[in-house]
Amino acid sequence: MQIREMEEAAEVLRISTVKAENCMQCGKCSAACPAGARMDILPHRFVWELMNGRVSLLAKSGTLWQCLSCFACSARCPRGVDPARLIEAVRLTVIRRQGANSINVDELPQVIDENMPQQAIVSALRKYNK
Ligand code: SF4
Ligand code: SF4
Structure with missing residues (x-):
């Protein structure tokens, strides 16, 4: 291997x-x-x-x-x-x-939809910010 x-x-x-x-x-x-x-x-x-x-x-x-x-x-x-x-x-x-999968915390405010549930944001950060 x-x-x-x-x-x-x-x-x-x-x-x-x-x-x-x-x-x-x-x-x-x-x-x-x-x-x-x-x-x-x-x-x-x-x-x-x-x-x-x-x-x-x-x-x-x-x-x-x-x-x-x-x-x-x-x-x-x-x-x-x-x-x-x-x-x-x-x-x-x-x-x-x-x-295709990184989220920069500093860029988040520009991409957040006001109707997006908070759980989705937290979940996305967990998933894409490791
Ligand atoms: S159930 Fe758990 S222990 Fe059994 S094969 Fe799947 S991962 Fe392995
Ligand atoms: S691998 Fe596990 S999580 Fe994926 S569909 Fe099968 S049971 Fe569900």
Whole structure:
């Protein structure tokens, strides 16, 4: 495995704050996933591939865009692994590579819509300002 891929995997794990090493590959997350039928890499395998540093494979996966962020997988995980956050972290990594996901706090006042709920602003900052 290339060092760069290992570093990317470590960065994804850092962003997600998920303890993927606790995964025991039981598959409960995948069994609970409502979008699993359309995914090329199911949640339990997603965790496995990430643990093995295969960020490039995951970055090309349709799973990134099929995931509904419903967190059913995370709720069902008996080890508190939270696959949804891992998928989200890889999705963020891909979007960052495209240079499309940073929010500069100083620029926020110009882009805020007055009808935008405060939760959306806080959520966007959490998501795009890591
Ligand atoms: S449910 Fe949790 S422990 Fe089981 S495979 Fe999924 S992430 Fe791993
Ligand atoms: S968050 Fe994504 S991976 Fe997890 S159960 Fe929902 S659709 Fe499936």
